[in-house]
Amino acid sequence: xxxxxxxxxxxxxxxxxxxxxxxxxxxxxxxxxxxxxxxxxxxxxxxxxxxxxxxxxxxxxxxxxxxxxxxxxxxxxxxxxxxxxxxxxxxxxxxxxxxxxxxxxxxxxxxxxxxxxxxxxxxxxxxxxxxxxxxxxxxxxxxxxxxxxxxxxxxxxxxxxxxxxxxxxxxxxxxxxxxxxxxxxxxxxxxxxxxxxxxxxxxxxxxxxxxxxxxxxxxxxxxxxxxxxxxxxxxxxxxxxxxxxxxxxxxxxxxxxxxxxxxxxxxxxxxxxxxxxxxxxxxxxxxxxxxxxxxxxxxxxxxxxxxxxxxxxxxxxxxxxxxxxxxxxxxxxxxxxxxxxxxxxxxxxxxxxxxxxxxxxxxxxxxxxxxxxxxxxxxxxxxxxxxxxxxxxxxxxxxxxxxxxxxxxxxxxxxxxxxxxxxxxxxxxxxxxxxxxxxxxxxxxxxxxxxxxxxxxxxxxxxxxxxxxxxxxxxxxxxxxxxxxxxxxxxxxxxxxxxxxxxxx
Ligand code: GLU
Numbered sequence: 001x002x003x004x005x006x007x008x009x010x011x012x013x014x015x016x017x018x019x020x021x022x023x024x025x026x027x028x029x030x031x032x033x034x035x036x037x038x039x040x041x042x043x044x045x046x047x048x049x050x051x052x053x054x055x056x057x058x059x060x061x062x063x064x065x066x067x068x069x070x071x072x073x074x075x076x077x078x079x080x081x082x083x084x085x086x087x088x089x090x091x092x093x094x095x096x097x098x099x100x101x102x103x104x105x106x107x108x109x110x111x112x113x114x115x116x117x118x119x120x121x122x123x124x125x126x127x128x129x130x131x132x133x134x135x136x137x138x139x140x141x142x143x144x145x146x147x148x149x150x151x152x153x154x155x156x157x158x159x160x161x162x163x164x165x166x167x168x169x170x171x172x173x174x175x176x177x178x179x180x181x182x183x184x185x186x187x188x189x190x191x192x193x194x195x196x197x198x199x200x201x202x203x204x205x206x207x208x209x210x211x212x213x214x215x216x217x218x219x220x221x222x223x224x225x226x227x228x229x230x231x232x233x234x235x236x237x238x239x240x241x242x243x244x245x246x247x248x249x250x251x252x253x254x255x256x257x258x259x260x261x262x263x264x265x266x267x268x269x270x271x272x273x274x275x276x277x278x279x280x281x282x283x284x285x286x287x288x289x290x291x292x293x294x295x296x297x298x299x300x301x302x303x304x305x306x307x308x309x310x311x312x313x314x315x316x317x318x319x320x321x322x323x324x325x326x327x328x329x330x331x332x333x334x335x336x337x338x339x340x341x342x343x344x345x346x347x348x349x350x351x352x353x354x355x356x357x358x359x360x361x362x363x364x365x366x367x368x369x370x371x372x373x374x375x376x377x378x379x380x381x382x383x384x385x386x387x388x389x390x391x392x393x394x395x396x397x398x399x400x401x402x403x404x405x406x407x408x409x410x411x412x413x414x415x416x417x418x419x420x421x422x423x424x425x426x427x428x429x430x431x432x433x434x435x436x437x438x439x440x441x442x443x444x445x446x447x448x449x450x451x452x453x454x455x456x457x458x459x460x461x462x463x464x465x466x467x468x469x470x471x472x473x474x475x476x477x478x479x480x481x482x483x484x485x486x487x488x489x490x491x492x493x494x495x496x497x498x499x500x501x502x503x504x505x
Contacts, residue, residue, distance in 0.1 A: 004215050004242075006038025009074070010064075011205070011219070013045045014056035017278035017287065018063050020339075021220060021252045021261065024304045028249060029218050030069045031305070031327040038215070042074030043208060044085045047198045054281055063275040067297045068320060081212040086204045093199040096207050096237070097159050097192045105236045106191060109138035110150055110157050127187040130165040151194075159192040161202075161233065169228040174216075174247040175332045181228045189229055202226060206233045209244055217244045218329060224248040247329050250308050253336040261339045263287060271341035275300070290344075294393035296355075299347040308337035317350055349392040357385045363394045371398060373405040382487055386479045400477070404487060407496050408474025411504060415476045419466040425505035427459060428467055432497045441490045443482040450482075471500035 010026040012018060018026075033040035042064075044057055061076055073079030083089055100106035109128075111119075115137065120126045133140055138160070139147045151157065167183040191203040199207070209217060227246055234243045252261040255269060266273040266288070277289035290300050302318055311318075311326040318326070352360060361381040368380055383404045384397070391397055411420075434453050438446055454461050465481050472484050472493065485493045 005213070006033060006036035007041065007213050007215050008033050008038065008218055009041040009043045009209070009212065009214055010071075011043040011045050011208075012060050013048065013051065013201075014053060014060065015048075015051040016053050016056055016280075017274045017276070018056075018060050019263075020273050020275065020290075020304070023063065023067065023275050023300075024252065024307060025218065025220055025249060026064055026069055027067070027301060027304055028247075028309075028327070028329065028332070031324050032216065032218060032329055033072070034324040035327055039072045040070070041079070041081075041212060041214075042071045042077060042084065043212070044075045044087075045201060045204065046085060046087045047201065047204050049087075049196060049198070059276065059278060066275065066291055067301055069301075086208065087198070089204070089208070090197060092211070093192065093204055093207055094197070097199065097203065100161070100191070100236060101159060103236075104162070106159050106161050107133075107139045107188075108147060108151075108157050109136060109160050109188075109190075110142075110155055111137050128160065129163060129184070129187050133160075133162075133188060156193075156195045158190045158194070160188040161191050161229070161236070163188055163229075163232060167232075169231050171224075171227040171231055171246055173224075173227070174245055174330050175250075176224075176248060176334055179224070179227065183228070183232065186229050186232065202229060202233065206230055206237070210234070210237070210239050210242065213242070214244045216247065216329075218247045218249065221248050221251050247332065250333055251336040252307060252339045255339055255341055257338045260336075265339075269341065271344070273339075294395045295344070295348050296351045299344070299351040302351075303344045303347045307339065308333050317347075317354070345392050352388050352391060352394070357381050357388065360384045360388050360394060364397050367395065367398050368405060371402065371405075375405055379487075386483055386487075403473045403478065404484070407492075407499070408472075410474060411470060411500065412475035415470055416504060419463075419470050419476065420504050421463060421467070424463075424467040425501045427464060428471055428497055428501050430457075431464065431468060432494050432501075435485070435490060435494060435497075438490070441486060441493075443480075443486045446482050446485060468497075470504075471497045 008029045010029050012022055030040050032038075042061075044060075046052055046057075057075070064071070071077045073081065074084040097106065101108070116128075119132070119136075123132070126132065128136065135141075142150075163183050163186045165184045169181050169183055169186075171179040173179055189202055190200050192199045208214075227248070231243070234240050253259060254261050254265050261273065263273050272288040272290045272293050274287050274289045275291060277292040278287045279285070280287070291297075298319070301320055301323070302316075305318065305323050305327070306316065309327070309332045311328070358381060361377060361384045364384055365377055365380045368375055383401050387397060387401050390400060431450070431453075434450060435441075435446065438449050451461075454464055466476070468481055469476060469478060469484075472481075472488065478484055488496070
């Protein structure tokens with residue numbers, strides 16, 4: 001048999017913002033498709049109109065665009081297997097539902113929600129299946145004229161899959177191996193509803209995977225319980241030969257390691273669980289996003305790729321291209337992956353270090369300007385070069401670096417108490433004179449001259465440098481003193497020193 005073309009899909013339902021676990025599912029599908037030179041398809045599963053949330057589809061598209069996960073086909077990308085939005089495929093599903101009905105593999109059921117509720121209260125663990133369907137109101141217990149009459153009367157109904165009992169079902173999962181169950185545990189799932197003339201998730205999912213020639217279904221663990229039903233549906237349609245291979249990814253767990261990661265964990269511990277910021281259209285509640293929190297998309301991709309899979313070895317920093325080469329879906333772990341958000345922060349820091357000073361400066365410059373400072377980009381770059389190894393996010397640079405651009409308005413009380421000694425004003429006055437006499441105000445130009453002077457005077461180097469720092473920075477932080485003074489230049493350095501002497505003495 002000829003090798004099948006690899007075609008995978010990401011099939012989110014637009015029921016809200018894309019959870020970070022969903023992003024990982026999309027990423028693994030992307031890596032798998034690229035690795036095999038296959039197609040990565042975006043299908044929107046919007047047949048449950050009661051759960052539809054406006055803006056969710058746009059959010060999903062924007063998230064994956066931000067992360068650089070490009071689709072080959074699908075909603076907003078086009079392709080030969082469309083439409084790719086399930087709500088636009090009603091007629092297609094109807095044909096397949098009618099086929100199952102005609103072949104006696106599905107039946108019509110009229111039971112109202114109240115009647116079903118009644119049964120559930122009468123029978124413990126009630127399941128609509130081979131054992132119970134004979135006592136329900138459906139096309140198996142009613143005569144054809146009765147059924148036709150009810151439909152003509154406008155009674156709402158559903159179409160249920162007729163699951164034959166006693167049939168072994170095997171799901172071949174690339175991660176979990178063979179999962180075997182007996183068909184008896186599967187209920188007669190609703191495939192279609194007359195009320196909205198729409199299929200349920202199960203039917204639409206199988207029909208579309210078949211028609212879109214999907215070769216591999218890589219999705220979250222929450223869908224594993226549905227997989228045996230899906231296998232039976234493929235059989236019912238006679239599509240077993242082209243049934244996709246399954247890979248059910250493990251859950252993302254809370255940072256503490258127990259239980260499924262939820263939005264509340266993010267709120268509680270202060271980290272995003274969504275790729276982009278999201279405003280709930282009903283409540284206006286805002287949830288933070290990785291993008292708005294200052295993460296680089298490459299860092300998020302790198303972090304997520306290693307949640308539940310790793311290529312072995314020590315290396316942790318991988319580009320998307322490297323991940324495409326190394327990814328192995330069969331090596332994904334079966335057990336849940338702890339969402340270690342501290343590690344996510346670490347990844348962002350690593351990407352700051354790896355990015356050029358130019359790139360970081362381009363991101364930092366608007367923040368500098370936004371604080372009312374008019375400084376050429378070349379100077380912003382110098383500051384970035386000195387300071388970027390100290391931050392995890394670009395936005396952390398400003399509080400750390402503002403003193404380079406704005407002279408201290410106040411002098412930190414604690415530092416003054418500790419570092420501004422009896423003779424500091426006098427010593428700083430002398431130092432200002434020494435600096436005045438230096439022509440080459442670079443680090444290399446200043447350092448030996450100042451060191452020599454400190455030695456000749458018999459001052460304690462630490463005392464001098466601490467007071468010097470206080471005059472230029474206003475507190476005890478910052479990089480090497482001569483880095484600071486060289487950046488500020490002679491004039492500004494001496495101006496700051498004199499001002500500090502005036503105020504502090
Ligand atoms: N629409 C389902 C979801 O929202 C897709 C599940 C699948 O990939 O089969 O996750």
